[in-house]
Each structure stands twice: as C-alpha cells, then as structure tokens.
Amino acid sequence: MEWTIHQVARATGTTSRTLRHYDRIGLLAPSRVGPGGYRHYDDAALRRYQRILLLRELGLGLAAIAGVLDERTDEVDALRAHADSLEEESARLARLARAVRETVRRTEQGEELDVTTSFEGFDASRYEDEVVQRWGRDAHERAQRTWRELGEAGRAAHGAEADAIGRGFAAAAARAAAPGGEAVQDLARRHHAWVSAFWVPGAEAYRQLTATYVDDERFRATYEAYGPGTAVLLRDAAEVLARRELA
Template sequence: MEWSIQEIARRAGTTSRTLRHYGDVGLLVPSRTGANGYRYYDQEALVRLQRILLLRELGLSLPAIKDVLEGQRDTTAALRAHLRLLEGERERIGRQIASVRTTLHRTEQGEELMAEEVLDGFDHTAYAQEVTERWGREAYARSDRWWRGLGEAERAAFQGEHDALARAYGEARAAGLEAGDDAVQDLARRHCAWLSVTTEVTRAYVTGLAEMYVADPRFGRNYDRYGDGTAVFVRDALTIYARHRLSD
C-alpha cells in the first residue's frame, strides 16, 4: 500500500513542499516517483515520517533528526522509545494539570496550599522509573538522596557547570575542532568529573550515556541548542575519552 505526496501531506497536517524538502535533504526519500513526477510513499516511509514528526514536536532541527534516525536502525526499538517518551510526557502533563486544578480550587476557596500538590509533576523524579530500569534502583536512590540534600545555590551551581560544558562543546564544534582533540578531550574529562559527583563513572556507563544523548531527544536538545550536531559531537568526545581513559 502506498500514498501520494498530497494525501500524506493532508493527513500529516503539513504541505507537499515540506515533504519534498524532507526528501531533498535525505530525511524522507519517497518510495517511488511516478511517470507524472509525483512522489509516493509506502508503509516504511510512513513510519519514518511519523518518527520525524515526533522529533519535530520535541524541537529538534532537521540535521539533528537525521542524526537520530541514522543512529536508530532498529525501527521497532525506536518506536518503543518514542512510545515510552510520549507516555511519560502524558503522565507528567496529567500531573501538572491536576496540580494546577488543585491550586486554582484551593486559591478560589481560600484554602491553605500544600507544596506537594502545587509542585506535583514539576519535580526531577519524573524519570525515576526510567533511571531505575537503565542503571538500577540503588543508582537512582543514591542520586535522589544527593539531589535532595543540595541547597538552592548548590543545585544552580551544578546545573550551571553542565550548561557551561554544553556551551563549550558547541563552541569547540563551531571552531572546527575534532572530538579527539586535546581541548575537546579536556571538556570530556570535566564532563566525567561532573557525572562522578552522583555516580560511579565507568567506561560502560559513559559510553551508554553518550549514546543516549543522541538517541533520546530530551537529552539531545540540551546540547543541540548550542548548534545542530552538538549532541553527536558530545557523544563522540565522551566515547573517545571513555575508551582511552576509563575502565569497567
């Protein structure tokens, strides 16, 4: 089964011009082009378009989306990851909606506000299950205890160091440096030191986390805001550092 470019554009709420542009940049190649010059898309292309639209909604640029798709050859696994992301977002947004409703009700009734109700859905524990599945219950518990023990200024300083690293990676990439260059590897060293505050830094941990920076849009966009392709650059820098400087 296949669909014409006009039909796909209409169902996706986009334009034929946009789909042609996706094809021109190698992001969504049509399944075939008819004698009349029209482009047609089969089921495989339809699934790829769905993944593109999901990543666009997360704010990724087209080059960043291309990197993500090239790094996720297993379509089924990628769709499962998308599904977990969407379900997590749905749960988080549902908690925020309930929180705002509660705040509105208590405010209108002149009732006392409860911090755990007002801030539900905004806390960093939203990804507790995912962290536990990836690195174990103890890893999450240790990180959670550490985070809760920080003061506001300490949390800001910790996040500030990460933001500074992300910006420096982006600047290094824009300057034409390679991931293996000494200056970039020094950033990777700082990055691992930053990570070591909350967990044991091993080769397997860092390489796995580096891959997630590219595969998971929630992480990738934190780096790509400093220039398209920065997440991939960070992954490569950390992977090189881990292979040469860290042990399992």
C-alpha cells in the first residue's frame, strides 16, 4: 500500500513542502514518483519518516538525524532506543510539571520555595556542550553566573523583556515592516541588550546567534510561536544592526 504526499502531510501534521525538502536533501525519498511528479510513500518510507519525527522530538537537527539514520543499526533496536529516550523525557517532564505546581501552591500560600523540590526535572546542563562549542566555555560560565546573580525578580524581568521583544517583532512582521526601519531597529537594540545581560556579542557573533533563530528548529519554533515571520524578521533586523552599529 502507498500513500500520496498529501495524505502523509495531512496525517503527520506537516506540509508537502517539508516532505519535498526532505527529499531534496536526501533525508526521506519517496518510494516512487508518479505521473506529474507526485510523490508516493510506501510502508518502508513511512517507517523512516516516523524515525525522523522521533529524532526531531529528541532535539536533533536534520544533519544529525541523517547521520543517525545512515548508521547500520537494526531498525527494531533503534526504535526501541528511541522509545526508551522518549519515556525518559516523559518522566522528566512529569517531574517538571510537579515542580511547577508545587511552586504555584507555595506562591499562593505565601511560602518560601524549597530548593529540594522546586527544581526537580530542570536540567540546565542539557545544552551545555552545545553552548560551549558555539560560544566558548567563558561565555557559558559567565551566563550561568549572571543568571544565578539575577535572583528571582531579575529572572522574571528578563523573561518579561524577552516576551515583549518577541511580541514586538511578531507585530512588526504582521505589518510587513522593513528590517532597517527605526521601530524594528529599536526592537533589535532591545534584543541585543537583552542578550548582553549575559554575554556581549560583537557584530559577527550577533549575526551567528540570530541566524540560529531561523536555522535551528528549536529556536525558530520559540519565536514563530509569536507569529509567522517573527524569527526571520529578528534575524534580518539583527543583520542590519550588526552592520550599522556593531561592526
């Protein structure tokens, strides 16, 4: 049995454009291409696509996923390993939810937080290797130190500013504002200042950082949650700011 590209897209909540992109980069080829260029997917292709989606859920980028899929491992063993990883993540998220509910309860009742329970499920080291590789050990340690020193009120204010910046860029994207316009550049300056609370990036580092907001699916999803085009406008505005004021 085969499924058309439109059937697969509907069933998986993705788009035909994404499936065609996966074909172009060699990640997921259709089982055959019919008349008119319509792609069809058989059981083997769907199994491979399920593994792609599983690996994306685990936070891997497309290049890393391709590497995993190209390994000569038994498919059942690989799926079993994926299932184990997902169950571990599910348990971690359950602990995280319990911690947040406990914080809500303590806040409502005017109680102090209990450090032994309030941070259960959080794992700030999950992305440490990635951060160190991209920006260096010193940048990571300075950011961690600053985050601790901010205190609860400072961290809340920092998060509120991030939300305000995201909403500002989303509104600008909705009205098709130009990246170099003054209102958008004001948002870019606020974003650079927001980042600089932990680490002050120069022009090239700022370009690289904001490029990840589009290129990395995790970051893109965060910004696109504010509205379509938010991540791209932020990146493009950062490029203008880097060229005009940070170079």
